Structure formats: C-alpha cells, structure tokens
Amino acid sequence: MNSLRHGCVLAAAVFFVWVCAQPCSGLDIAAEFESANRLYEQGRFDHAIAAYERLLEEGAVSPALYFNLGNAYFKSGRIGRAIAAYRMAEQLSPRDPDIRANLQFARNQVQSPSFIISKVTRWFGTITLNEWTTAAAAVFWVFFALLAVGEVKPALKQRTRTYIWFVGGAFVILAASVVLACIAQRAADRIAVVIEPEVAVRQGPLDDALTAFVVHDGAELDVLDQKDNWLQVAVGPRRIGWVKRASVILPAETLKHKPAQPHT
8 A cells, every 4th residue: 555545535424423323412523523624635734633633622532533633643744643543543443444554554654663563463453352252242142042942941952962062162262262352452552652753762761861772753662661751662572661651642541531422
C-alpha cells in the first residue's frame, strides 16, 4: 500500500449509525462530526483535529471518530499521534481493513526502531476478548445441555457421546484461546507511542542519565515499569531504557479513561 485510505463516507455512515444508538442528543454530535469531516476535506487539518478532539471530550467514542482523527493527525505530520489514534480505533474494531491499512502505512513512515508484537499475539488480537469469551460460554452451555440430555433420557446417552467429546474439545480450545487473548490484550495495553520528533531513551529515570538510544515520532515502545513521571520501555531484549511519560501516549490507557456518553 502506498497511500492513506480516507474512508470519510464510510466512516461518517458508521458514526451516524453509532450515534443513532445513543440515548442522547445524537443529531448534534452527528452534525459536529460532519463539520469536522468538512474541515478535513478542506485541508484544515488542525481545525479538524480540534473538532474531533472536542467530540471525544463529549464522550463520543467510536472507531470512525478515532480513524478520522488519525487521518487528520497523519496529514498534519504528527505520525505518533496518528498511530495512537489508529491503535485506539483498532481496539474498538480490530478487523476493520481501512484502520489496519492506515495503521500499517503510518508505521512505515517511522524512522526509528519499534517494539514488534509477535504474529500469534497480533492474530489473537483480531478477535476481541469479549468475542472469545462469548464463544467459549456458548460452547460450554451446549456441552452442559448435551450432558443434561444424556441424564434425562438415558436412551440418547450413547448417541450424544460423540457430540459431547467434540463440543468438549471445542470448549477446551476456546478456553485456551481466551487465555491467549488475555495475554494479547495485556501486550497491546502496554504499548506506548512516541509523540515528539526525537526522544532520548535514558539508562535511568533521571534527566542527566546517559542516553541508551534514541527514538523518533511514531515509535512504539513496550512499557515495562513506571517510576514517578518516567516509564521504563523496550523495543527489544537488548534495547531497554527510560523515557518521560509526557513524551508518549498510551492508547489503551487513554481509551479506558474516556468518559461515557452523557445521558440527557
């Protein structure tokens, strides 16, 4: 892929459907979203960013909103903030092809090493933890129902035995998948994105500590620990150091602290 996907029409449609499902003044929010999209289309990216951020402050959290915010940040040259916005959109809609394409395109522009999550962990992240849990719960109840049928009607016990083994095996696999999805979610939650042009990763949590290595806008870092306003981060087993908290965004933490949509 060699260009950014915009998807404004689709994003607007998805956002409108989401707004209609909310128990509040959806028409005002939809109008503000359309106004922000027009600012983006006019090339007024900083104004569009301010409009999208205003919607987020009002509690209008949706994949379409974060997707368009990421596009606006990317067009304004702020790669790190674009990646953070795309990651938040991806957490809400992990299989959306436009979100994943733009996230990868933005990552390709980063001029420094980033922490790479394993392919297996990424794959488990394409299905949300809630989806894995729901599937496992559904299969468990089918398993329980088959056992109950065999107890209530002994004549059917032999017939249901094969199904019980099959469904039981499926439940074990899904239960293991839930555990792996939890691991994938925790790995994603630890990612911090650099939002400054250049950041010195220091050997200790002090301003005068020696520089271990340097990262640039958009680099993704694995957060290992925190001390005061410093984060211990890594981009690999041999590249570990400390950065100031203000120089990065933690997309998962930002998403978790967004206020719920107010009721009126």
